[in-house]
Amino acid sequence: MSRNKERTGAQNVDTSPPPQALQDAASDGFSFVVPTEFVELPSKGRYYPENHPLHNADSIEIKQMTAKEEDILTSRTLLKKGVALDRVIQNIIVDRKINPDSLLVGDRNAIVIACRVSGYGSEYTTQVTCPACEEKQKYSFDLNEAEIQHGEELQDAGITDNENGTFDITLPRTGVTVTFKLLNGTDEKKLLSGMEKDRKSKSYEKTVTRQLVNTVVAVNGDTSADAINYLVLNIPSIDSRHLRMAVKLASPNVDLTQVFQCAHCGHEQDMEVPLTADFFWPDA
Numbered sequence: 110m111s112r113n114k115e116r117t118g119a120q121n122v123d124t125s126p127p128p129q130a131l132q133d134a135a136s137d138g139f140s141f142v143v144p145t146e147f148v149e150l151p152s153k154g155r156y157y158p159e160n161h162p163l164h165n166a167d168s169i170e171i172k173q174m175t176a177k178e179e180d181i182l183t184s185r186t187l188l189k190k191g192v193a194l195d196r197v198i199q200n201i202i203v204d205r206k207i208n209p210d211s212l213l214v215g216d217r218n219a220i221v222i223a224c225r226v227s228g229y230g231s232e233y234t235t236q237v238t239c240p241a242c243e244e245k246q247k248y249s250f251d252l253n254e255a256e257i258q259h260g261e262e263l264q265d266a267g268i269t270d271n272e273n274g275t276f277d278i279t280l281p282r283t284g285v286t287v288t289f290k291l292l293n294g295t296d297e298k299k300l301l302s303g304m305e306k307d308r309k310s311k312s313y314e315k316t317v318t319r320q321l322v323n324t325v326v327a328v329n330g331d332t333s334a335d336a337i338n339y340l341v342l343n344i345p346s347i348d349s350r351h352l353r354m355a356v357k358l359a360s361p362n363v364d365l366t367q368v369f370q371c372a373h374c375g376h377e378q379d380m381e382v383p384l385t386a387d388f389f390w391p392d393a
Contacts, residue, residue, distance in 0.1 A: 143175060144172070145172050148219055153259060258360075276355070280351055285348070
């Protein structure tokens with residue numbers, strides 16, 4: 110809460126003329142270097158092709174956010190198009206050879222969280238609803254407690270890492286061997302676009318099948334669209350769940366699960382940190 114108080118106090122802007130020394134410096138022109146930091150990549154760069162700048166890279170260098178990025182995050186035009194966050198990520202990545210859409214989803218999430226922490230601090234206060242008493246309340250999460258998941262220890266789950274960005278899993282009910290990939294920004298946009306089409310057509314959202322279509326790349330070695338679509342539309346629920354759990358386990362990411370304790374009823378449970386508008390615009 111201390112950050113909230115500091116921001117509230119900062120709104121009392123001093124309108125008196127600046128010191129002469131500052132005026133001279135400003136009139137003569139001045140510049141400063143925007144600080145940068147290295148963000149640990151959950152993927153460790155293992156799943157990028159050899160010609161990708163992040164191939165086998167443990168980290169990525171980003172710049173801290175400035176007022177320019179805040180303009181982007183509050184642009185109604187960019188928000189409506191759903192590209193505001195993409196623009197911010199593009200702006201803060203130091204290596205211009207890196208295409209933000211090529212970032213794996215988990216690596217992208219790590220960058221977004223690091224960007225928020227460096228810009229506004231690790232304390233993130235937002236409104237949540239207690240699952241027990243359903244009381245709405247402001248609750249503060251510590252983003253520094255987010256844990257990196259590297260997508261390791263796959264053999265115990267029966268997952269084979271093909272070392273080319275794809276994985277194999279044999280489904281328990283049908284015995285089919287499915288090859289799946291990790292989603293990047295381009296895949297995620299395609300998935301969201303498909304779900305938006307479902308909404309506009311007033312049809313039910315095909316969340317599970319669309320996710321599987323974008324993730325599966327082969328069925329028993331068959332990479333044809335017919336084979337993949339047949340699997341996705343006819344897969345037994347037990348196999349569907351097994352596959353989705355395998356994808357989650359294999360996917361490097363940032364775990365945002367933290368302990369929530371209700372201020373009203375005292376109920377305590379693990380809760381995934383909700384990423385609301387407050388995430389990038391606290392107390393605005």
